[in-house]
Amino acid sequence: MADPDSDFLKKLRQAFAFEAKEQLQIISSHLLKLEQQQDEKIRKELIEVMFRQAHNLKGSARAVNMNRIESVCQSLEAVLSEMKKGEVPAPKNYLDTLLACADVLERLLAEEDSDSEQLESTITRVKHELGAFFPTSGAPVSASANEDVLVTDTVVAADTSDSSGSSKAPATSEKTATIDSVRLSAAKLDELLLQSEEMLSIKRAAIQHAADIGSLANAAELWKKAWHTFAPNLRALRTAANRDLTEADLLSIGAQLNKAVAFLDWNQYQVNAGVARLLNQRKLVSADTHAIAAGVDSFLESTKKLLLTPCSALFEGFPRLVREMSRDLGKDVDLKMLGTDVELDRRVLTRMRDPLVHLIRNSIDHGIEPPDVRLQKGKPTRATITIAVKQDESGKVEINIADDGAGIDVSKVTAAAVKSGTINQAESQSMTKEDKIGLIFQSALTTSPIITEISGHGLGLAIVKENVANLGGRIEVDTSFGVGTAFKIFLPVAIATFQGVLLSTGGATVTVPKANLLRVLRLDASKIKMIEDKDAFDFNGALHPLLRLFDLLEMENKAKESDNPEFLLVAVVRAGDEILGLIIDDVLEEQEVIVKKLGKPLNRVRNIAGVTILRTGAAVPVLNVSDLMKSAKRQSGKRAGAAAEYLSPRNKKRILVVDDTLTSRMLVKNIMEAAGYEVKTAVDGLEAFSTLNSEPFDLVLCDVEMPRMNGLELTKKVRETTKIADIPVVLLTSLASREHREKGVQAGATAYFTKGSFDQTSLLDVIKRLI
Numbered sequence: 096m097a098d099p100d101s102d103f104l105k106k107l108r109q110a111f112a113f114e115a116k117e118q119l120q121i122i123s124s125h126l127l128k129l130e131q132q133q134d135e136k137i138r139k140e141l142i143e144v145m146f147r148q149a150h151n152l153k154g155s156a157r158a159v160n161m162n163r164i165e166s167v168c169q170s171l172e173a174v175l176s177e178m179k180k181g182e183v184p185a186p187k188n189y190l191d192t193l194l195a196c197a198d199v200l201e202r203l204l205a206e207e208d209s210d211s212e213q214l215e216s217t218i219t220r221v222k223h224e225l226g227a228f229f230p231t232s233g234a235p236v237s238a239s240a241n242e243d244v245l246v247t248d249t250v251v252a253a254d255t256s257d258s259s260g261s262s263k264a265p266a267t268s269e270k271t272a273t274i275d276s277v278r279l280s281a282a283k284l285d286e287l288l289l290q291s292e293e294m295l296s297i298k299r300a301a302i303q304h305a306a307d308i309g310s311l312a313n314a315a316e317l318w319k320k321a322w323h324t325f326a327p328n329l330r331a332l333r334t335a336a337n338r339d340l341t342e343a344d345l346l347s348i349g350a351q352l353n354k355a356v357a358f359l360d361w362n363q364y365q366v367n368a369g370v371a372r373l374l375n376q377r378k379l380v381s382a383d384t385h386a387i388a389a390g391v392d393s394f395l396e397s398t399k400k401l402l403l404t405p406c407s408a409l410f411e412g413f414p415r416l417v418r419e420m421s422r423d424l425g426k427d428v429d430l431k432m433l434g435t436d437v438e439l440d441r442r443v444l445t446r447m448r449d450p451l452v453h454l455i456r457n458s459i460d461h462g463i464e465p466p467d468v469r470l471q472k473g474k475p476t477r478a479t480i481t482i483a484v485k486q487d488e489s490g491k492v493e494i495n496i497a498d499d500g501a502g503i504d505v506s507k508v509t510a511a512a513v514k515s516g517t518i519n520q521a522e523s524q525s526m527t528k529e530d531k532i533g534l535i536f537q538s539a540l541t542t543s544p545i546i547t548e549i550s551g552h553g554l555g556l557a558i559v560k561e562n563v564a565n566l567g568g569r570i571e572v573d574t575s576f577g578v579g580t581a582f583k584i585f586l587p588v589a590i591a592t593f594q595g596v597l598l599s600t601g602g603a604t605v606t607v608p609k610a611n612l613l614r615v616l617r618l619d620a621s622k623i624k625m626i627e628d629k630d631a632f633d634f635n636g637a638l639h640p641l642l643r644l645f646d647l648l649e650m651e652n653k654a655k656e657s658d659n660p661e662f663l664l665v666a667v668v669r670a671g672d673e674i675l676g677l678i679i680d681d682v683l684e685e686q687e688v689i690v691k692k693l694g695k696p697l698n699r700v701r702n703i704a705g706v707t708i709l710r711t712g713a714a715v716p717v718l719n720v721s722d723l724m725k726s727a728k729r730q731s732g733k734r735a736g737a738a739a740e741y742l743s744p745r746n747k748k749r750i751l752v753v754d755d756t757l758t759s760r761m762l763v764k765n766i767m768e769a770a771g772y773e774v775k776t777a778v779d780g781l782e783a784f785s786t787l788n789s790e791p792f793d794l795v796l797c798d799v800e801m802p803r804m805n806g807l808e809l810t811k812k813v814r815e816t817t818k819i820a821d822i823p824v825v826l827l828t829s830l831a832s833r834e835h836r837e838k839g840v841q842a843g844a845t846a847y848f849t850k851g852s853f854d855q856t857s858l859l860d861v862i863k864r865l866i
Contacts, residue, residue: 107158107159108159108161111155111156111158111159111161112204114152114155115152115155115156115164115200115204116201116204118148118149118151118152119148119152119197119200119201119204120411121144121145121148122145122148122149122193122197123194123197123415124411124414125141125144125145126145126190126193126194126197127414127415127418128141129141129142129190130190130418131429139179139181142175142178142179143179145175146172146175146176146178146179149168149171149172149175150168150172152164152168152200153165153168153169153172156168161203163203163218164200164203164204166218166222167196167199167200167203167218167221167222168200170196170221170222170225170226171193171196171200171225173225173226174189174193174225174228177228189228192221192224192225192228193225194415195221195224196221196225199217199218199221202214202217203218283397283400283401286397287394287397287398287401290390290393290394290397291394293390294390294394297383297386297387297390300379300383300386301383304376304379304380304383307372307376307379308376310372311369311372311373311376314365314368314369315369317365318362318365321358321361321362325354325355325358328351328354328355328358329355331347331351332348332351332352332355335347335348399440399589402440402441402442402589403438403439403440403441403588403589404438404439404440404441404444405435405436405437405438406434406435406436406437406438406439406444406484406494407432407435407436408441408444409439409444409447409448409451410432410435410482413430413432413451413452413455413482414430414432416452416455416456417430417455417459417480420455420456420459420460421459421463423833424459424460424833425465425466425833426459426463426464426465426466426478427466427476427477427478428459428463428477428478428479428480429477429478429479429480430479430480430481430482431479431480431481431482432481432482432483433481433482433483433484434483434484434485435484437484437485437486437492438588439492439586439588439589440587440588440589443566443586443587443588443589446562446565446566447494447562447563447566447584447586449558449562450558450559450562450563450584451482451494451496453556453558453559454496454559454582455480455482455496457556458480458496458498458500458580459480461500461501462498462500462501462502462579462580463478463480463498463500463501464478464500464501472577474499478498478499478500479498479499480496480497480498481495481496481497481498482494482495482496483495483497486588491568491585491586491587491588492585492586492587492588493583493584493585493586494583494584494586495581495582495583495584496581496582496584497579497580497581497582498579498580498581499578499579500579500580501576501577501579502574502575502576502577502578502579502580503532503535503572503574503576503580504576505528505531505532505576508531508532508534508535509523509526509531509534511534512531512534512537515537517534517537518534532572532574533572533672535556535572536556536557536559536560536570536671536672537557560671561670561671561721563584563586563671564670564671564720564721565704565719565721566586566587567586567587567593567608567610568584568585568586568587569584569585569671569672570582570583570584570585570671571583571585593608593609593610593687593688593690594608594609594610594685594686594687594688595607595608595609595685595686595687595688595707595717596608596609596612596666596682596684596685597682597683597684597685597686597709597715598644598666598677598679598680598681598682598683599679599680599681599682599683600643600644600645600648600650600677600679600680601643601644601645601648601650601651601652601653601680602652602653602680603645603650603653604683604713604715605644605648605715605716605717605718606688606707606715606716606717606718607666607668607717607718607720608688608717608718608720609685611668611669611670611718611720612666612667612668613667613668613669613674614666614667615664615665615666615667615679615682616664616665616667617662617663617664617665618632618641618662618663618664618665618676619661619662620661620662620663621661623641624638630642632665632676634667634674634676637674639667639674639675639676640675640676640727640728641665641675641676641678642675642676642677642678642727643677643678644666644677644678644679647677647702647723647726647727648702663678664678664679664680664681664682665677665678665679666679666682668720668723669720670720670721670723670724671721673724675720675723675724675727677723686709688707688717689707689708690704690705690706690707690717691705691706691707691708701719701722701726702718702719702722702723702726703716703717703718703719703722704717704718704719704722705717747771747772747773748772748773748793748794748866749772749773749774749775749790749791749792749793749794750767750772750773750774750775750792750793750794750795750796750862751774751775751776751777751783751786751787751792751794751795751796752764752767752774752775752776752777752796752797753776753777753778753779753780753782753783753795753796753797753798753801753806753809754776754778754797754798754801754827755778755779755798755800755801755802756798759798759850760776760778763796763827764776766855766858766859767796767862770859770862772862775790775792778801779801779802779803779804779805780797780801780803780804780805780806780808780809780812781803781804783795783797783804783809784804784809784812784813787813787816787819787822788816788818788819792822793822793823793866794822794823794824794825794862794865794866795809795813795822795823795824795825796825796827796862797809797810797824797825797826797827798826798827798828799826799828799830799835799839800828800829800830806826806828807826807838807839807842807844808842809824810824810826810839810842810843810844811842811843813843814842814843823845823846823865823866824843824844824845824846825844825845825846825847825848825858825861825862825865826839826844826846826847826848827848827849827850827858828847828848828849828850829849829850830849831849845865846861846865
């Protein structure tokens with residue numbers, strides 16, 4: 096056993112962390128496969144693999160003095176050993192406990208030095224539940240050594256005990272996961288090393304060029320000294336030419352002329368030799384420039400390949416997510432994953448994890464019907480979500496997330512858009528089906544009858560679209576009502592460099608990605624349209640917002656007035672399916688751009704994705720086109736919003752907090768007041784109903800279980816009373832089951848949050864949107 100204070104132990108633990116993460120991932124994924132597998136032979140193979148992983152993990156933990164991990168692995172190994180024998184059937188809930196065990200091990204791996212009582216309690220509980228499976232199980236038998244591997248994912252799980260004290264495997268969506276390392280093939284490293292060695296010749300050439308230029312500089316210094324030596328003779332000749340010459344002067348001039356001729360002969364030789372060397376140097380530098388450019392491009396491409404990671408690294412947590420969420424919602428869902436060996440830039444995968452998780456959650460929550468409904472429709476009770484990845488000839492990767500659920504109800508989406516003010520009734524009647532489906536990506540639009548921790552916020556798909564656009568990709572929807580929905584995402588394989596177009600605005604220079612720039616056009620100022628209070632222009636038969644770029648960037652205009660004010664230069668940019676016209680001063684040039692992220696304290700600057708360095712050495716901001724779209728919306732509505740706020744009879748929104756528990760009532764009241772709301776409290780539904788009928792409120796935040804009149808009864812009374820029927824009612828309760836949520840919907844609740852998983856920021860965001 097290693098000395099706990101040694102540097103060697105620290106290195107061992109780093110290696111152990113890499114190995115252990117993959118071992119735990121294998122155990123988790125095989126547990127999910129075990130649940131779906133009916134073939135007894137394959138089940139035994141899965142158990143054998145998990146057993147070997149647990150055994151090796153236990154031994155490695157002992158070697159690096161991680162005793163708690165060793166102890167939990169001992170219990171896990173014992174259970175898997177009994178399962179291998181197959182003599183006693185595993186308990187019904189064995190899978191949940193084994194998944195919870197894997198989560199505890201992941202947490203221990205991340206918090207080995209933690210001595211919190213909660214963590215110790217979780218370890219004790221999980222070990223107890225494992226021991227209760229097979230009370231007579233003995234010590235695990237030996238297993239073969241595991242292969243050395245490098246991990247691609249880190250997953251840290253939170254404590255997941257439910258109110259009964261038993262372990263429950265948390266949904267994958269509740270974890271924080273990052274792809275923090277990549278597996279490298281020896282072939283890729285060999286290729287990179289070979290290219291690095293080829294750069295040695297470029298290095299030698301550069302050294303030689305520097306020596307040649309030094310030699311030319313020495314020759315120039317020699318010429319300069321010779322010129323200083325000859326200069327007095329030239330001045331004497333000039334002086335003699337301006338006076339009468341004697342015979343002696345002529346003799347002196349003759350000698351000076353001989354020197355001048357000699358100098359000119361020498362000078363001609365030096366110039367010719369210098370010119371020849373410069374021409375030769377130009378030829379060599381030109382050839383080496385091409386070699387350097389090709390070498391650097393090749394090296395960059397090879398380096399990009401090092402970052403390519405199979406999509407399986409992104410997808411490995413999805414089976415767990417589907418299992419947990421479908422079970423929580425009372426649905427039966429299969430997940431199929433195809434093309435997981437297609438490789439993408441690790442950074443693309445990392446940034447696409449949350450959007451894909453949202454699409455899967457959205458599919459299960461909104462798309463997939465409950466088993467009884469599917470049966471009535473003549474569908475299999477077990478639904479299917481398919482994630483398929485493929486790469487096309489253009490180098491783009493397509494990720495297709497499809498389900499065989501209910502599809503999108505276009506009429507419902509349109510009605511929600513009209514209700515939220517996204518469009519008006521007249522606009523809805525003139526829109527095509529594709530345009531109406533596109534409304535699902537609008538922020539603050541939701542068709543969910545109630546807001547929960549999972550859905551109903553109206554932000555998810557808008558964020559998905561924004562993240563895809565920020566990666567230079569696009570998203571499409573194909574849906575058939577009653578049949579299913581497919582989201583198609585098209586992404587670049589890698590991100591590093593791109594073609595950028597330099598624009599001049601307000602006397603400053605900025606860069607816009609060429610992929611976002613549709614066209615630059617001259618716009619007749621008289622053709623500018625006015626839509627409400629906004630400038631707009633016609634592009635391809637549709638009206639789009641038009642703003643000055645320096646106004647959007649909140650810059651001072653230092654450019655001189657245009658010589659032709661009747662015409663404007665407009666850069667037409669696009670993010671996703673949104674189009675915006677930017678009035679600029681000039682288009683400068685196009686060049687390859689490498690984006691450098693802004694450092695602290697400028698980690699996130701609105702409208703700016705980063706900076707790039709021009710050939711001149713100047714730093715130029717790179718525009719974030721998705722941010723520009725948001726800024727355009729904010730700017731156009733700023734005046735109306737400010738006026739509305741100024742004219743409001745009361746600036747603070749009023750919230751009625753209803754809860755029979757003093758502690759909960761005061762806690763929620765403090766949170767709301769800290770967020771700037773005026774708050775009044777009531778101890779039960781009866782008092783709250785009386786208060787609502789006597790005072791104006793903008794929202795009710797209510798518990799469910801209360802004496803005299805509970806939260807569901809209060810919600811029904813509010814909806815039945817015309818005077819207060821439109822007030823949003825948010826239920827905040829400890830009742831977390833699907834049946835209780837459905838009762839909340841039936842009662843007319845606007846949103847439903849559970850206290851066990853209560854997230855203050857999410858609740859405040861929902862309240863802000865509702866009022």
